Amino acid sequence: MTPSPEAPLDAALPLSALMVQASAQAPLTATQQRFNDLLARIERLSGQIQRLESWSDRHRYGHIQALREWVMQAQVHRKSLLLFVHERLQTSDFTDRQQRMARGLVRGLIAQLSASADPQVQALSELYVSEEDTQEAAEEQAEAAQLLRERIEEALGQPLNKPSQYQTPEEMMQAGMRQWQQQQEANEARKAAKRAARKAQKQAQKTSAASEKGDVPLAVLRELDAKSAIRTIFRQLASALHPDREPDAQERLRKTGWMSEVNAAYEKNDLSTLLRLQMQVTQGGTQSTARMADDKLMAMSVLLKEQVAALEDDLDQLQSRLSRELCVPVRADADEAVMAQSLQRLQADQRHIAESLVSDLRRIENDAELKRWLKEQWQLAKATSA
Numbered sequence: 001m002t003p004s005p006e007a008p009l010d011a012a013l014p015l016s017a018l019m020v021q022a023s024a025q026a027p028l029t030a031t032q033q034r035f036n037d038l039l040a041r042i043e044r045l046s047g048q049i050q051r052l053e054s055w056s057d058r059h060r061y062g063h064i065q066a067l068r069e070w071v072m073q074a075q076v077h078r079k080s081l082l083l084f085v086h087e088r089l090q091t092s093d094f095t096d097r098q099q100r101m102a103r104g105l106v107r108g109l110i111a112q113l114s115a116s117a118d119p120q121v122q123a124l125s126e127l128y129v130s131e132e133d134t135q136e137a138a139e140e141q142a143e144a145a146q147l148l149r150e151r152i153e154e155a156l157g158q159p160l161n162k163p164s165q166y167q168t169p170e171e172m173m174q175a176g177m178r179q180w181q182q183q184q185e186a187n188e189a190r191k192a193a194k195r196a197a198r199k200a201q202k203q204a205q206k207t208s209a210a211s212e213k214g215d216v217p218l219a220v221l222r223e224l225d226a227k228s229a230i231r232t233i234f235r236q237l238a239s240a241l242h243p244d245r246e247p248d249a250q251e252r253l254r255k256t257g258w259m260s261e262v263n264a265a266y267e268k269n270d271l272s273t274l275l276r277l278q279m280q281v282t283q284g285g286t287q288s289t290a291r292m293a294d295d296k297l298m299a300m301s302v303l304l305k306e307q308v309a310a311l312e313d314d315l316d317q318l319q320s321r322l323s324r325e326l327c328v329p330v331r332a333d334a335d336e337a338v339m340a341q342s343l344q345r346l347q348a349d350q351r352h353i354a355e356s357l358v359s360d361l362r363r364i365e366n367d368a369e370l371k372r373w374l375k376e377q378w379q380l381a382k383a384t385s386a
Contacts, residue, residue: 018275020297031301038304042272045311048332049318055336056322063326070350075113077357080119082109084361085370086124092367101127101378104140108381122164141168152176156183163329232273234266268310324376 022034028036088094089102106128113121148169153160161179167174241259246252250364265273268307322330328342364370 059352066347074354101374144169145172
């Protein structure tokens with residue numbers, strides 16, 4: 001096929017245009033169907049990545065800004081609570097139990113503000129972390145950790161490794177997660193070893209058979225054929241789109257952009273993009289792939305399969321990164337409106353926390369309410385740790 005530089009290059013063709021079309025006289029072969037399936041998967045994965053990035057661009061900045069604002073407000077109100085309760089500990093008539101509850105609450109607020117470099121918070125941290133308070137807190141933590149250990153062991157179906165090393169619920173939870181992950185990794189390693197052994201056995205059988213015949217293994221031939229095909233397509237496109245051969249300045253600028261896309265696709269072995277560009281440049285239509293022999297399509301499928309694997313990795317990494325950044329589960333196959341609602345709920349939760357702290361500050365201005373509030377907070381902390 002002779003390249004036609006005058007072909008319109010501005011609108012990208014869908015990958016579905018590259019698929020081999022069946023007819024009543026020529027139904028698809030298994031190889032053609034495999035080629036079409038791989039193109040469809042590449043188009044679907046590329047579309048998912050693009051849609052997820054577009055959705056993220058619409059929501060990420062505003063969501064992160066809103067979360068930051070409410071978290072900062074909550075920290076300001078926590079500090080106000082900390083200073084208020086500390087002052088009341090010096091001046092109010094508290095029973096011994098109420099003093100313990102108040103000191104426990106102060107330690108909890110200090111822990112929540114620990115990332116702050118505020119000098120007042122640091123000074124109170126040094127004041128309240130006395131040996132007595134530390135021992136009291138340690139006993140409470142150890143009791144909560146023991147209760148959590150029992151639940152973790154029940155979920156794991158086995159004893160926790162070296163449980164005496166973990167004295168807090170956080171340490172116990174982390175240990176349980178590590179042991180669960182180790183269980184999963186061990187299971188996956190056993191499965192992977194079995195798959196690798198089966199694959200090695202099959203490959204050995206194929207290599208042995210090829211050696212007896214004096215032939216190069218078929219997989220190697222296919223890969224070599226695929227590399228040769230991609231080089232041929234690249235050379236065609238480079239010849240048709242080379243900017244130095246274009247006298248018109250505007251057209252030369254346009255071809256420079258397209259040549260950059262060709263070079264990037266060639267460096268990544270992105271066969272689907274090169275095939276799409278080739279179709280636009282040569283105006284070959286779907287007949288170009290329909291005329292290809294099965295062995296050529298099979299060779300090209302080697303590279304298309306690699307593209308599928310790379311796109312799946314890219315999608316997994318994008319989902320993981322956005323889930324961390326936005327603090328909600330982000331999945332390409334989830335409904336975008338549902339994910340947006342999750343963002344709104346998280347913002348509402350953070351706003352509720354900040355507003356609740358303001359409400360608590362107003363409530364505890366009265367000493368009687370302060371004592372009732374201390375008891376409620378103590379009971380809430382106990383229930384949460386249990």
